[in-house]
Amino acid sequence: MMTSGEPLPMQVKAIIADCAYSSAFEILAYQGKRMYHLPAFPFVTLTSLVCKLRSGFFFEEASALKQVKKTTLPILFIHGEEDTFVPTAMVHHLYEACPTYKESFLVPDAGHGLAFTVDPDGYARHTEDFLARFVH
Numbered sequence: 001m002m003t004s005g006e007p008l009p010m011q012v013k014a015i016i017a018d019c020a021y022s023s024a025f026e027i028l029a030y031q032g033k034r035m036y037h038l039p040a041f042p043f044v045t046l047t048s049l050v051c052k053l054r055s056g057f058f059f060e061e062a063s064a065l066k067q068v069k070k071t072t073l074p075i076l077f078i079h080g081e082e083d084t085f086v087p088t089a090m091v092h093h094l095y096e097a098c099p100t101y102k103e104s105f106l107v108p109d110a111g112h113g114l115a116f117t118v119d120p121d122g123y124a125r126h127t128e129d130f131l132a133r134f135v136h
Contacts, residue, residue: 001015001017001020001064001067001068001094002062002063002064002067003067004064004067004068004070004071004073004075005066005067005068005069005070005071006067006070008073012073013073013134013135014073014074014075014076014130014131014133014134014135015071015073015074015075015076016075016076016078016127016130016131017064017075017076017077017078017091017094018078018079018113018115019078019079019080019083019085019086019112019113019115020064020077020079020086020090020091020094021064021086021090022063022064022065022090022093022094023059023060023062023063023064023065023066024059024060024062024063025040025044025048025058025059025060025062025063026090027086027090028040028044028047028059029044030087031085032044034084044059047059048060064094065093065094065097068094068097068098069097069098069099071098071099071100072100073100074100074101074102074103074130074133074134075094075098075100075101075102075103076102076103076104076105076126076127076130077091077094077095077098077102077103077104077105078104078105078106078107078115078123078126078127079091079104079105079106079107079115080106080107080109080110080111080112080113080114080115080118081106081107081108081109081110082108082109082110082111083110083111083112084111084112085111085112085113086112088106091104091106103126103130105122105123105126107119107122107123
């Protein structure tokens with residue numbers, strides 16, 4: 001997802017995103033609050049500054065949402081409706097931002113990374129049908 005808006009090799013025909021988060025800053029802010037009851041400011045903001053100094057980028061720059069807005073590829077978004085690690089709302093934002101052909105497969109009762117475990121037949125059917133449209 002983080003490269004979806006960049007020029008990619010011609011062999012890349014489509015994207016399947018399972019449990020995607022919208023941006024590094026947003027997921028860290030969400031998890032900081034959920035797990036440790038810490039506000040995004042100053043904790044995530046200061047950590048982002050350290051990241052900029054050490055690695056050359058702020059967390060806000062690592063944005064799947066910004067990349068998806070620029071994509072030219074079709075995307076299948078998969079997410080568990082009971083995901084508390086990456087909130088399901090994030091996949092809705094990504095889906096809405098995607099300007100190309102897109103599909104979503106939301107799995108009831110599935111937590112983070114468990115869509116295939118909860119519904120293997122549905123997962124296989126959706127991914128196979130999606131890929132059959134774009135990979136020849």
